[in-house]
Amino acid sequence: MQQELPGTDPIELTYREAVRAALRDALARDKRVFLMGEDVGRYGGCYAVSHGLLAEFGPERIRDTPLSESGFTGAGIGAAMAGMRPIVELMTVNFSLLALDQILNSAATVRHMSGNQFGVPLVIRMATGAGRQLAAQHSHSLEGWYAHIPGIKVLAPATLEDARGMLWTALQEPDPVLIFENVMLYNISGKLPRDAGAVSIDKAVVRRWGSDVSLITYGGSLWKTLEAATALAAEGIEAEVVDLRSLRPLDDVTIMASVGKTRHAVVVDEGWRSGSLAAEIGMRIIEQAFWSLDAPIGRVCSEEVPIPYPRHLENAALPQAPKIVTAAKAALGRA
Amino acid sequence: MTVAAAKPHLSREHMLDMLRQMIRIRRFEDKCAELYTQEKIRGFMHLYDGEEAVAVGVIAALEKRDRIVATYREHGQALVRGVPMTSVMAEMYGKQEGCSRGRGGSMHLFNAAANFYGGNAIVGGGLPLAVGLGLASHMQGDDLVNACFFGDGAVAEGEFHESLNLAALWQLPVLFVCENNLYGMGTALAISESETDIHRKAECYRITSEIVDGMDVVAVEAAARRAVQAVRDTRKPYFLECRTYRLRAHSMFDPQLYRDKAEVDSWRPREPIARFQGWLEANHMIHPDEVSRLTGEIDAEIEAAVAFAEAGTWEPVEQLSRFVYADSVVPTGQ
Ligand SMILES: Cc1ncc(C[n+]2csc(CCOP(=O)(O)OP(=O)(O)O)c2C)c(N)n1
Ligand SMILES: [Mg+2]
Numbered sequence: 001m002q003q004e005l006p007g008t009d010p011i012e013l014t015y016r017e018a019v020r021a022a023l024r025d026a027l028a029r030d031k032r033v034f035l036m037g038e039d040v041g042r043y044g045g046c047y048a049v050s051h052g053l054l055a056e057f058g059p060e061r062i063r064d065t066p067l068s069e070s071g072f073t074g075a076g077i078g079a080a081m082a083g084m085r086p087i088v089e090l091m092t093v094n095f096s097l098l099a100l101d102q103i104l105n106s107a108a109t110v111r112h113m114s115g116n117q118f119g120v121p122l123v124i125r126m127a128t129g130a131g132r133q134l135a136a137q138h139s140h141s142l143e144g145w146y147a148h149i150p151g152i153k154v155l156a157p158a159t160l161e162d163a164r165g166m167l168w169t170a171l172q173e174p175d176p177v178l179i180f181e182n183v184m185l186y187n188i189s190g191k192l193p194r195d196a197g198a199v200s201i202d203k204a205v206v207r208r209w210g211s212d213v214s215l216i217t218y219g220g221s222l223w224k225t226l227e228a229a230t231a232l233a234a235e236g237i238e239a240e241v242v243d244l245r246s247l248r249p250l251d252d253v254t255i256m257a258s259v260g261k262t263r264h265a266v267v268v269d270e271g272w273r274s275g276s277l278a279a280e281i282g283m284r285i286i287e288q289a290f291w292s293l294d295a296p297i298g299r300v301c302s303e304e305v306p307i308p309y310p311r312h313l314e315n316a317a318l319p320q321a322p323k324i325v326t327a328a329k330a331a332l333g334r335a
Numbered sequence: 336m337t338v339a340a341a342k343p344h345l346s347r348e349h350m351l352d353m354l355r356q357m358i359r360i361r362r363f364e365d366k367c368a369e370l371y372t373q374e375k376i377r378g379f380m381h382l383y384d385g386e387e388a389v390a391v392g393v394i395a396a397l398e399k400r401d402r403i404v405a406t407y408r409e410h411g412q413a414l415v416r417g418v419p420m421t422s423v424m425a426e427m428y429g430k431q432e433g434c435s436r437g438r439g440g441s442m443h444l445f446n447a448a449a450n451f452y453g454g455n456a457i458v459g460g461g462l463p464l465a466v467g468l469g470l471a472s473h474m475q476g477d478d479l480v481n482a483c484f485f486g487d488g489a490v491a492e493g494e495f496h497e498s499l500n501l502a503a504l505w506q507l508p509v510l511f512v513c514e515n516n517l518y519g520m521g522t523a524l525a526i527s528e529s530e531t532d533i534h535r536k537a538e539c540y541r542i543t544s545e546i547v548d549g550m551d552v553v554a555v556e557a558a559a560r561r562a563v564q565a566v567r568d569t570r571k572p573y574f575l576e577c578r579t580y581r582l583r584a585h586s587m588f589d590p591q592l593y594r595d596k597a598e599v600d601s602w603r604p605r606e607p608i609a610r611f612q613g614w615l616e617a618n619h620m621i622h623p624d625e626v627s628r629l630t631g632e633i634d635a636e637i638e639a640a641v642a643f644a645e646a647g648t649w650e651p652v653e654q655l656s657r658f659v660y661a662d663s664v665v666p667t668g669q
Contacts, residue, residue: 034474060474066504071463071497078467081452082402084474086467101494105457106464114445114453115436116658150659174661 010191018163034061037089073099080122090126108151129182136306141270144277147247154248158222165199182220204251210238217268218244228324266298273301298327357387381408385582388607392555407442409454424640430647459492469507488519502572521593537574549577
């Protein structure tokens, strides 16, 4: 996959390198920032994101932790409450479940429950998503669950620009921010301006303009959706692709503007369909843009099964471009 | 810190103050129990009856600038730490004049000005947070002691073990204070733990640990002074197991089916207030009249706190979603 971005003096890099550049930049700019998690230091990060940072910043600020997800996530919360700006890396969303208590019961509640006396300016990064034949326990997409929780913000950088730019903005937030990096994106490469920097984290972005149907998606599914949009264009259908970028809060304005224009909507979400983020988005469209719809809203989600190991079954379980094409045509009444 | 600072202050004035603090907690909570039956206070409420010497002894050894993390059984810690009784009572009522704006209630007393990092109602949930405060101290190079109170029940949680390991591994200035009252709700320690000698678990993590009679305020303070000085000087964790007993029910909903009245009665003679007061009287350090005077002053304070809470106001519903995230008001805790 290739991505072209405008800008002077662009450099070629991968999504992984973009996240690393963001980490390096944050560590260099703010003494309070440190990275903590399993194998972030000596190993170089389970997806090699933090490779080289230990040598540059030392073991205090690139802090390898034991296998204690709840313990070190809670430690990140405490350190944030006491004036630090920790970045906790939870390897993958699959293991974040062991830290859910700290995220939900402490990080998300403290400001409100303390009557605004304490806040938790903490960033938690983790990989998410399927597609690497890692089987059921290592293929979850639970960012939609986290987007259910008031008190935290949830980001899903899908592009190099966002991988590079969201972290710094997230670190300026006074409240906890979770950043989900889809595992299938780490190797995508493209060009970024050498001086690429912070980006907004509160707006959805239209990645492809079109007038016939709105395809609303985020994270790893963005690229499959863009692929589907290209296929649809070959059949004379102009799809608009909305990249949510922030899953909490959701940018209703951008979503409704697109749906208001195209009058057709399909939501593409790697989470399971029942009780999903896709369901939330669909319902918001019903609440806010019902009268501009010309047809029922479509959804392309993961099949409701534990993600299986064999390639063909895994592929069948996940949203794929052909399914998105079919759903878009169905929404337009074109078989 | 000087060596002298590690010794308990045996001055008469200090002794009187320790007694006063314990009576103050006891009578405040007696009032709370009464207000609970009147439905002025609602929700879960956990009283500290019998355990007062722990909060009083430990917090006496801390400096004002040190930080405290507590549990849902934290009225005592909050009062001793200096969270105004008026604001604690208003919080019990759920009034916006409360120390957490009324939003937390009995289990979630917070006070940034007193470095009081909250009551936490998830058993074991405060331990990782205290480790994080210790990590901040370590990285910022300060000399603070980060004290964390928790019960014997928390010892069975994974977060306890993760936290002790992290604090020892990273050499963080955390004072772990286990309030071992022998029960987690209705589950006795002996049917919860394969090793009931809790302080030994800390030793496994290479944390210096000590057991102290948690019903003896002087002993608690002496142990706490050693512990606090050790943490402040070495910047390493320290573990204090305070053996104590809860004389009342776990919460206001507990018919205490799990223990005999005889067992509770057998602990009454060791109850920290009467014991300390008796000792002071026997050593002619206090006159019963003085206790009456103290009690009178405390009752007046409690009465004022109740009046304050009664006169308090409800946070307008329009503010329900305020401070889910920070708004323009800068939080005072940062
Ligand atoms: C994680 C969790 N599990 C269960 C509970 C329900 N609960 C509340 S208090 C309690 C007992 C805790 O006992 P202990 O830690 O000894 O503290 P104590 O109440 O004796 O002071 C339990 C099981 C809870 N609040 N949190
Ligand atoms: Mg107990």
